[in-house]
Amino acid sequence: MLQLFFWAAFIATIFFSVDHHHFVSLIVTIIIADHRRPPLPEIFPTFFSKQNHHQSVLSYCYQLSPMSTKNSTPLNSNDLQVLQSNYRLDGSNYLQWTQLVRATLKGRKKLNHLEGNHPAQNGPKYEDWDDEDSLIMTWLWNSMTPEISRNCMFCSITKDIWENLCQTYSMKKDTAACYEIEHKIIHTSQRSLLVTNYYGMLNGLWIELDQCQNLRMKCTNDSIALVKFLERVRIFNILYGLNSEFDPIRIQILGKEKLPSLSLRHQMSLHRLCPQ
Numbered sequence: 001m002l003q004l005f006f007w008a009a010f011i012a013t014i015f016f017s018v019d020h021h022h023f024v025s026l027i028v029t030i031i032i033a034d035h036r037r038p039p040l041p042e043i044f045p046t047f048f049s050k051q052n053h054h055q056s057v058l059s060y061c062y063q064l065s066p067m068s069t070k071n072s073t074p075l076n077s078n079d080l081q082v083l084q085s086n087y088r089l090d091g092s093n094y095l096q097w098t099q100l101v102r103a104t105l106k107g108r109k110k111l112n113h114l115e116g117n118h119p120a121q122n123g124p125k126y127e128d129w130d131d132e133d134s135l136i137m138t139w140l141w142n143s144m145t146p147e148i149s150r151n152c153m154f155c156s157i158t159k160d161i162w163e164n165l166c167q168t169y170s171m172k173k174d175t176a177a178c179y180e181i182e183h184k185i186i187h188t189s190q191r192s193l194l195v196t197n198y199y200g201m202l203n204g205l206w207i208e209l210d211q212c213q214n215l216r217m218k219c220t221n222d223s224i225a226l227v228k229f230l231e232r233v234r235i236f237n238i239l240y241g242l243n244s245e246f247d248p249i250r251i252q253i254l255g256k257e258k259l260p261s262l263s264l265r266h267q268m269s270l271h272r273l274c275p276q
Contacts, residue, residue, distance in 0.1 A: 094169035116159035189241035
């Protein structure tokens with residue numbers, strides 16, 4: 001009975017998503033013409049991934065289960081797995097590394113260690129918090145290359161490590177870094193890649209560029225105009241790098257009065273530019 005309820009809820013979630021978000025995008029338009037198109041989960045990751053823009057049925061059911069809790073639980077050394085070497089901070093992957101660290105600590109409800117929100121030092125909870133902070137500091141040191149970690153060894157709390165690395169490696173407002181990313185975008189083309197993989201490469205570079213530029217609009221109308229402009233530019237990026245076999249599709253899209261929109265996931269990332 002529980003399985004029947006789960007599948008009914010899962011199917012309903014997909015249909016409601018389709019109803020509200022039109023499902024038609026530039027990527028789908030191009031993929032239809034691609035004779036090498038991959039299976040549905042690769043084409044429509046928005047609807048087939050656990051990290052959906054809607055709350056997934058799995059996570060919702062998990063929250064309803066007796067085992068789920070929103071209270072912070074004590075941290076132990078087994079909760080923080082050592083990162084693989086290719087994910088460790090080496091100076092060139094700061095943005096990706098910070099996302100991984102934040103997601104890991106957020107999943108364990110320990111982001112307050114990065115923010116420095118600790119209990120009063122003379123309070124009953126401080127000792128436990130301090131023990132957890134020492135575990136997180138050790139985990140962070142092990143998630144960096146030795147050359148980087150040795151510069152953070154004498155920080156007293158996790159927040160000090162976090163701020164030190166931010167000041168050293170943050171790419172925000174870094175003109176040289178923005179130039180390098182833009183250069184990669186301009187010279188990225190499909191070649192032997194599937195359309196979805198080609199789009200994934202561009203999308204990753206766009207996300208890095210957005211983080212690097214850190215654009216924030218104060219006026220809602222300006223935000224809407226900026227989002228439309230960036231989406232138009234990025235559609236041109238995609239079309240420009242497609243293989244010649246897609247020339248008819250490229251001509252058809254450019255000949256339309258209104259350009260098709262990018263994927264829903266990319267639209268959502270652009271809307272972070274809007275004022276809160």
